[in-house]
Amino acid sequence: MIKTDPYEIKAKATRANAQSERSGPMMQRLLKDRFGLRFHRETRTVPVYELTVASGGPTMQASKPGECLPVDPANPPALVQPPDHLCGVSFNAAGRAEMEGVTMADLSRFVSGMMDRSVVDRTGISGRFDLAVTFQIAPGASPFGIPPPGPGAMRAHALLRQRRYEGMIAPAVEQQLGLRLVPASGPEEFIIIDRIERPSPD
DSSP states (O other): OTTTOOOOOOOOOSSOOOHHHIIIIIHHHHHHHHHOOEEEEEEEEEEEEEEEEOTTOOOOEEOOTTSSBOOOTTSOOSOOSSGGGBOEEEEOTTSEEEEEEEOHHHHHHHHHTTSSSOEEEOSOOOSOEEEEEEOOOOTTOOTTOOOOSSTTHHHHHHHHHHHHHHHHHHHHHHHHHSEEEEEEEEEEEEEEEEEOOOOOOO
16 A cells, blocks of 8 residues: 555645655655554664775865855755855765765765665864765766666665665765775664555545
């Protein structure tokens, strides 16, 4: 059901709430009340990558204070003018990533999104940086590819993406930023669904 039945949810808050509250506790209450959702959390040891400093040291340009507005991923701004003053990452199909005012945690999240395992910041580097990295995109490895439908397709797509990207991300990060991606194991939290049911029409 959860993979095949689409639903449109419309909800209105009684007061202004932070994005983290709307997508967290409030959404959980809605799913619990309307879908009978029951779940628990488990922490498991899984394969990860650790982002570390390469032997030659980092080669990154520090951002100038005030050049862009930092964004809290849990509470993104509704609208900021001009929008190009937001710190963040832009990535095009040619394989070039331009990052303005990003932290090492931001970089780790960006790289995680291109692979099938999490990247954990172990650099010990603080501050914000303006970075530019060009990845050699393999034929057919567009980062904007859409996984095919069907059971197990998303997992298969993730594995294919990881195989295509792993060989080009690590060298680019090391050669252009002076950082390394090191295979490791680490804890990661999972949400385990114990029960869910179809909601009533009203």
